[in-house]
Amino acid sequence: MNRDPTRTARSEAPIFFDSNVLVYGYDPHENVRRERALGLIAEAMRTRRFTASAQVMQEFYNTVLRRRFLAAADALGFLELIAAHTIVPADANSVLRAIALQQRYRTSVWDALIVQSALDAGCATVFSEDMQDGQRFAAIGDAAMTVTVINPFAPGYPAVGPAVHEPRSAYAIPAPKRRRASPHRPR
Numbered sequence: 001m002n003r004d005p006t007r008t009a010r011s012e013a014p015i016f017f018d019s020n021v022l023v024y025g026y027d028p029h030e031n032v033r034r035e036r037a038l039g040l041i042a043e044a045m046r047t048r049r050f051t052a053s054a055q056v057m058q059e060f061y062n063t064v065l066r067r068r069f070l071a072a073a074d075a076l077g078f079l080e081l082i083a084a085h086t087i088v089p090a091d092a093n094s095v096l097r098a099i100a101l102q103q104r105y106r107t108s109v110w111d112a113l114i115v116q117s118a119l120d121a122g123c124a125t126v127f128s129e130d131m132q133d134g135q136r137f138a139a140i141g142d143a144a145m146t147v148t149v150i151n152p153f154a155p156g157y158p159a160v161g162p163a164v165h166e167p168r169s170a171y172a173i174p175a176p177k178r179r180r181a182s183p184h185r186p187r
Contacts, residue, residue: 018128
């Protein structure tokens with residue numbers, strides 16, 4: 001039986017963030033989702049519940065650079081900020097467990113790696129827009145250890161709590177710097 005208090009006090013358990021939620025925090029075209037994402041990230045950091053994985057960090061960096069939401073230095077700055085929180089590494093055993101999850105739940109290998117990282121960290125929730133909202137995953141070999149996917153952008157999802165209305169915390173997420181248009185690069 002797992003005696004970890006985060007598994008019994010589910011409301012205090014770590015929260016795992018998929019890369020898509022982090023990317024929305026810097027998407028200049030999605031104002032409502034950006035504010036929701038930034039509020040969730042800030043609150044999770046403030047309460048020391050923010051959790052991600054090395055995979056999420058890589059996906060975030062690649063996406064914000066490819067879509068030109070952030071300059072490389074700003075993306076690295078955000079990754080340094082989240083690196084101060086719980087970041088789940090991947091190893092051979094976690095990959096094998098993720099593949100077993102992928103086979104059981106018939107999801108993508110990449111989503112299974114996210115879910116396995118969340119289970120490894122003792123998270124109760126994965127914030128993700130890409131996976132099925134409300135889907136519950138049980139750990140291979142420990143059906144009592146579960147994680148539920150929540151789409152924080154779904155209609156009817158509760159508004160971000162009081163942290164959005166509180167003064168900026170010490171974990172304020174840096175705003176992206178505006179880049180000047182280069183005459184040599186098409187916009």
